[in-house]
Amino acid sequence: MTDSKTMTLWRPCGPSELELVRESGWTAWPPRLPEQPIFYPVLNEDYAIKIARDWNAPRDGVGYVTRFEIDREFAERYPVQQAGGKTILELWVPAEELDEFNNRIIGLIEVVVEYRADPKT
Structure with a gap:
């Protein structure tokens, strides 16, 4: 659950x-x-669902939406990027900072939904 000290990301x-x-x-x-x-x-979550369902599943046969908590103060160092419409929001973490980002994850990364590709397409 998100509180003032954590941020939920998908x-x-x-x-x-x-x-x-x-x-x-x-x-x-x-x-x-x-x-x-x-x-x-x-x-x-809606944006994550769209990507997993519409891009990952058709390409890979299955797409997953994961959810995790991260230290809010740390995450706020990355400006929110609008990658399309008003709800298409991402954090852009440089690859070289991923280890530090991972160290700020609180709890476990969890799968919240799975989408399978339609075998007819």
Whole structure:
């Protein structure tokens, strides 16, 4: 639950990234690949659902929405980025800061919903 000291973030992901989170004991996001200079968790569940359902599931066969808490004061160092409409909000965390970001996660990363690709498409 979010309180004044924490911020709830969501992260849509595919099965490969989720397996790496599972291997961490559900406590950390994996390092970014060279072509991924930014780690971008999102600020609302609806946006995470759209990405997992509409992008990850068709591409990977399954898409997941994860949720986690992070230290609010730490997270506020990253300005909110509007990546489209009014509700398409992300934090842009430089890849080289991901270890520090992971150290500020409070509790476990949890899967809140899973979407499977439609086998007919």
